[in-house]
Amino acid sequence: MKVVPIRYSSDVAAMTRFYEALGLRVESKSRPGGWVELPAAGGMLAIHRSSGEDVGRCELAFEVGEPLEDVAARLRAAGFEPGPPMDEGFGHSLRVRDPDGVWVQLNLYDRDLYT
Template sequence: MTAWTGPTPTVRPIQFVTDLPTWRRFYTDLGLVGTGEDADGWTVLAAPSGRVALHAAARGGPLEGRTKLGLEVDDLGAYRDAVEAAGLPARPVTLGHGSALEVRVPGIGSVVVDRRQTPAGAAPVTPAVLSVVGLVHTEAVLEGAAAASRLGFRRRITSDGGGWADLVGHGILGLHAGEATTVDGTTACEISLEVGDLAPLLGKVTESGLQAHLIDEAYGRTLRVTMPDGSELWVNETQRDLYGYHVEEETQETR
């Protein structure tokens, strides 16, 4: 086992939307803040742990309503060295916004890693702070979780049946058993949020005029907030009931 020596990755899903100002207001009402990383048709918002990027999409176009998984790190060169030392290929690519890495991750798929422009969103994941979750559906949850630990994520909770695993870095990477999908050839995901106590957030959401309701799931409470497109964003309380799950003892190491 080789200790992870690279930068800690930040979870930063990219959500394609047709009304950027409305979606930006939605996330700021939930407690995310602007980072100043704005361009034509692009903005990044940060929770204390993890970030969300909004990308303008054409109404009725193939990207409308889609979200893909993205990661960010402070130093692309150091991250590439660490990922390759962990046994995963990391290919430099040049995209419209600049240099990035593309990493092929077993059980997850192709993931693009960008350089993080500001320190916003780099707090550790704890129940005390709001965290962004990038939720990936995969037919190979355990393979994906093992591979993600070679990206610098630390394994946290895994279901005994192998249908769920989550890992933490800056933000949370969740893996759920299901059909894998892609967006523009890279791994698709869903966005959710996590915090230790939903009560303060429920008050904030209510004051903002958003529609939301609390649900008691088997693993804990979830606040379901109606998004601008009519679907629901799930905000989960940090899981405390571990019946049917186990906490991984893994430190930030790679196998």
């Protein structure tokens, strides 16, 4: 499993330039330009376009390497109720609230969809 913090920004291009200046490099991006992925040694930073109160927010996500249904079953067995798997432009995802009530996103990528 890979840690994937998602940084929401009103200007994806400027934010991308900032993190490239820190030494990260773009690996994948959406065709319309709404998000980019910048891999690092221990995970990846994703930058997503947003507006309003989401700007500046950071969300914790994980890239999983197994069916989301298996992860959901483990979460339920531990007493946590995830939302349903969602079809996404990058593959599939599901969200679940952690014990503090904060959403955590789990992503199963199909890189052929956008790279």
